[in-house]
Amino acid sequence: MATSGERRRRDPASSPASPDAARSSGANQGSLRELNLATVLQVIFSESPLTRADVALRTGLTRSTVSRLVDELVAHRLVEEGEPRVGGQRGRPGVPLTPAQSSFVGLGLEANIGLMAARVVDLSGQVVSERVVETDLTSATPDDVFTRLAALAHEALDGLPPSSRLTGVRLALPGLVDTSRGVLLRAPNLDWHDVDAASGLADAMGMPGQVIVGNEADFAALSVARIAPGRRSPWSDFLYLSGEVGIGSALVSAGRLITGSHGWAGEIGHTYVDPRGDLCGCGARGCLETVAGLRGLLTAAGVTDRQQLAAALAAGHPRAVGAVQVAGRALGIAVAGALNLLDVSQVVMGGHLGQLGDHLTAAMVAELQTRVLAAPYAPPTVETVALDASPASWGAAVAALEAVLSDPASWLTPLILDQGTPHA
Ligand SMILES: [Zn+2]
Numbered sequence: 001m002a003t004s005g006e007r008r009r010r011d012p013a014s015s016p017a018s019p020d021a022a023r024s025s026g027a028n029q030g031s032l033r034e035l036n037l038a039t040v041l042q043v044i045f046s047e048s049p050l051t052r053a054d055v056a057l058r059t060g061l062t063r064s065t066v067s068r069l070v071d072e073l074v075a076h077r078l079v080e081e082g083e084p085r086v087g088g089q090r091g092r093p094g095v096p097l098t099p100a101q102s103s104f105v106g107l108g109l110e111a112n113i114g115l116m117a118a119r120v121v122d123l124s125g126q127v128v129s130e131r132v133v134e135t136d137l138t139s140a141t142p143d144d145v146f147t148r149l150a151a152l153a154h155e156a157l158d159g160l161p162p163s164s165r166l167t168g169v170r171l172a173l174p175g176l177v178d179t180s181r182g183v184l185l186r187a188p189n190l191d192w193h194d195v196d197a198a199s200g201l202a203d204a205m206g207m208p209g210q211v212i213v214g215n216e217a218d219f220a221a222l223s224v225a226r227i228a229p230g231r232r233s234p235w236s237d238f239l240y241l242s243g244e245v246g247i248g249s250a251l252v253s254a255g256r257l258i259t260g261s262h263g264w265a266g267e268i269g270h271t272y273v274d275p276r277g278d279l280c281g282c283g284a285r286g287c288l289e290t291v292a293g294l295r296g297l298l299t300a301a302g303v304t305d306r307q308q309l310a311a312a313l314a315a316g317h318p319r320a321v322g323a324v325q326v327a328g329r330a331l332g333i334a335v336a337g338a339l340n341l342l343d344v345s346q347v348v349m350g351g352h353l354g355q356l357g358d359h360l361t362a363a364m365v366a367e368l369q370t371r372v373l374a375a376p377y378a379p380p381t382v383e384t385v386a387l388d389a390s391p392a393s394w395g396a397a398v399a400a401l402e403a404v405l406s407d408p409a410s411w412l413t414p415l416i417l418d419q420g421t422p423h424a
Contacts, residue, residue, distance in 0.1 A: 033069075033409070034407070034408075034409035036059075036061060036065065036069055037069050037072065037073070037408050037409050037412075038405065038406060038407065038408055038409070039059050039061070040055055040059060040061070040066060040069045040070060040073065041073055041078060041079070041230075041405055041408045042230055042405050043055055043058050043059055044070075044073075044079055044097050044098070044099070045099050045123075045228070045229060045230030045231055045405055046230055046231055046232065047231075048096070048097060048098040048099060048231075049082060049096030049097060049098050050096070050097055051094030051095060051096060051097065052066050052067050052070055052094070052095070052097070053094060054094070055070065055097070070097060072412060073408065074097075076411070076412045076413070077100045077103035077104070078099075078100055078103070078104065078123065078404070078408060078411070079097050079098070079099065079100055080097070080098050080099070080100045080101065081095045081096070081097060082095065082096040082097075082098060083095075083096075098124070099122075099123040099124045099125075099228065099229070099230075100122075100123055100124070101122050101123070101124045101126065102122050102128060102160075102161065102164060103122070103123065103163070103164065103165065104122065104123050104164070104165050104166075104167050104401065104404060104411070105120050105121060105122050105128055105160065105164050105165070105166055105167065105397075105401075106120070106121050106166070106167050106168055106169075106170070106229075106396075106397035106398060106399070106400030106401040107119070107120055107153060107156070107157065107166060107168070107169045107170070107397060107400065108121065108170050108172070108219070108392070108393040108394060108395065108396030108397030108398070108399075108400065109149055109152075109153055109169065109170065109171045109172065109201070109393060109396060110171070110172040110173075110216060110219075110390050110392045110393040110396065111137060111145050111149055111171070111172075111173060111190075112137070112172075112173075112174050112216060112244050112390075112392075113136070113137055113138060113174065113189050113190065113244050113245040113246070114134060114135070114136060114137070114244060114245070114294075115132060115133060115134050115135060115389060115390060116132075116133050116135055116137070116145070116148060116149050116152055117130070117131065117132040117133070117152075117389070117390035117392075117393040118130065118131045118132075118149065118152040118153045118155070118156040118393065119132075119156065119390070119393040119394055119396075119397050120156050120157060120160065120397065121229075121394060121397035121398060121401065122401075123228075123229055123401055123404075124228055125226070125227060125228025125229060125231070125398070127394065128160065129156045129157075129159065129160070130156055130393070131152040131155050131156050132389050132390050132393075133152065134389075135148075137190060138189075138190070138191075138245075139191075140190075142184075142192055142195045142197065142200055143200065143204075146197075146200045146201045146203075146204040147204050149171075149201060149204070150201065150204035150205040150206075153169070153205055154205070165411070167400050167401050167403060167404050167411070168210065168212065168399075168400035168401075168403055169201075169202075169205070169207065169210050169211045169212070169400065170211075170212050170213075170214060170219065170396035170397065170399050170400045171197060171198070171201055171211055171212070171213045171214070171396065172214060172215070172216040172218075172219040172220070172392035172393060172395070172396045173187060173190075173197060173213060173214075173215065173216055174187055174189060174190065174215075174216045174217075174242075174244060174246050174248060175187025175188070175189075175190065175192065175215070176215075176264050176267070177197075177213050177214055177215050177263065177264075178262075178263075179212065179213060179214055179263050181196075181198070182196065182197060182198020182199065182211065182212065182213045183195065183196050183197065183198070183213075184197045184213065188246070188280070188281030188282045188283075189244075189245045189246045189281050191281070197211075197213045198211045198212065198213050199211075201213075212400075214263075214396065214399070215248065215250070215259075215263070215264075215266070216242060216248055216392045217240060217241075217242040217248030217249055217250040217266055217392075218250045218257055218259060218266070218395075219391075219392040219393075219395035219396040219399060220240060220242045220248075220250070220350055220351075220391040220392040220395055221238075221240035221242075221250035221251075221252050221257060221348075221395065222257065222395035222396075222398055222399060223388070223391035223392070223394045223395040223398070224238065224240055224252070224348050224350075224385060224391070225238075225252045225255055225257075226395070226398055228398070229398050229401040229402050229404075229405060230401075230402060230405045232255045235252070235346065235348065236252065236253075236254055236255040237252065237253055237254065237344060237345075237346060238251075238252050238344060238346040238347065238348050239251055239252075239335065239338055239339070239342070239344050239346070239347050239348070240252065240347075240348050240349075240350065241268065241331070241335070241347065241348070241349045241350070241353055242349075242350050242351050242353075242392070243292075243293070243294065243349065243350065243351030243352040243353030243354065244293070244294055244351050244352065245289070245293050245294050245295045246269045246281070246289050246293055247268060247269035247288055247289045247292060247293050247353070248266055248267070248268070248269060249266040249267075249268040249269075249338070250265075250266045251265065251266065251342060251344065253344075268288060268334055268335070268338060269287060269288050269289035269293065270282050270284065270287045270288070270289070271287065271288045271334040271337065272284070272286050272287065272288075273286060273287070273288050273291060273330040273333050273334055274286035274290070274291055274330065277290050277291060278290040278296065288330055288331065288334045291326060291327055291330040292327035292328075292330050292331050292353070294306070294351075294352045296327075297309070297323055297324070297327050297352070300319075300322075300323035300326065300327075301317075301319055301320040301323035301324065302319045302320070302323075303320065306352055306355065309324075309356075310355070313356075313359050321359075324356060324359045324360055324363075325363045327360060327363075328359075328360045328361065328362065328363025328364040328367075329363050329364070329366075329367050331353070331360065331364045331367075332363065332364040332365070332366065332367020332368050332371065333367055333371065335347055335364065335367075335368065336367060336368050336370075336371035336372050336380075337371075339368065339372045339374075339380055340371070340372055340373055340374075343374070345374075345378040345379065345380050345381060346380075346381050346383070347368075347380065347381065347382045347383070348382075348383045348384070348385060349361075349382065349383070349384050349385070350384075350385045350386065350388075350391055351386075353384070354384040354385050354386035355384075355386040356384075357384050357386065361382045361384065364382055365380065365381075365382055368380040368382070
């Protein structure tokens with residue numbers, strides 16, 4: 001398994017560069033080639049399978065330039081060629097180009113209140129290997145968590161072909177993160193403050209300088225916004241809500257994450273919803289997550305875990321049904337504020353909020369219809385995604401892979417695939 005540092009961090013949802021902009025910028029031949037390489041790669045990833053002729057049509061580059069660039073991408077195993085298919089332009093068979101499988105991989109990690117996860121994902125978006133463990137990290141120290149997570153990460157990486165190249169490691173954490181320094185500033189539910197998570201985990205993994213840390217809800221939202229690295233899903237404008245003990249959120253607009261001036265946007269869990277509410281982990285009283293977060297909800301329902309809550313709801317137990325309705329209304333009140341502010345109509349919920357589905361969304365949607373001013377013109381919708389225990393680890397791995405799409409030239413090393421740092 002080869003590993004590589006990243007030359008620079010890029011927005012995981014950055015859009016393809018324009019070849020026209022490149023032609024008019026006076027860029028030198030080296031950087032023009034790099035830009036065209038990125039453009040061609042991004043077009044193939046966003047719409048594959050495409051032929052060389054398709055790529056030329058979409059990028060405005062000449063057929064011969066596209067062919068030369070594609071040949072490079074194929075030689076370095078970023079792109080694969082399929083069987084020629086008849087019916088291409090002017091009747092010539094076209095060779096379909098798709099993202100290469102298993103050659104480059106990203107490692108996404110998550111440490112949350114109730115689980116740790118390590119996922120290895122390839123350029124096609126497939127999970128190559130994974131380890132997901134349910135565990136209670138409420139009183140765990142950062143060092144304990146990094147040691148355990150490093151072991152999980154190595155288990156997930158073991159067994160990959162020696163020629164696989166790791167494009168990066170991303171760690172998803174439930175709190176405010178200073179991504180530039182890799183420091184978790186504050187995670188009330190883990191009771192962690194000012195933790196140098198990037199260095200702590202990188203040291204535990206024996207991979208200094210290779211870990212980038214981000215917010216869990218942001219990475220989880222990317223799992224909804226993408227089908228695969230560089231390939232958007234039909235959901236391009238939505239507010240994602242991530243449910244655990246805490247409630248995080250992330251805004252996706254035109255397929256891009258909107259994270260605010262410091263990267264801290266989305267702390268909807270600390271919206272004030274109940275004047276007589278309980279004390280929150282953040283120190284304030286009556287926050288949304290004291291009512292609709294997993295711990296608050298289980299306590300109000302008189303049960304101890306998700307399975308018991310599901311059973312109580314299925315049996316129509318009045319206390320459980322009442323608690324979920326209160327949570328749904330509180331979510332509706334908090335989310336209505338966000339929708340009024342942001343002009344978004346679609347809400348997607350994951351984690352325990354996704355698992356509760358209709359039990360929760362009916363009360364929530366009723367509040368949204370009352371409180372969102374634009375509701376008659378663009379009715380708010382609430383979708384749930386509940387199948388994946390750790391969407392953030394997939395999103396984190398995809399973010400690590402999208403760094404390659406932004407700057408493929410850095411990854412075109414001489415074809416000795418077990419060497420380390422990418423060719424600059
Ligand atoms: Zn709070």
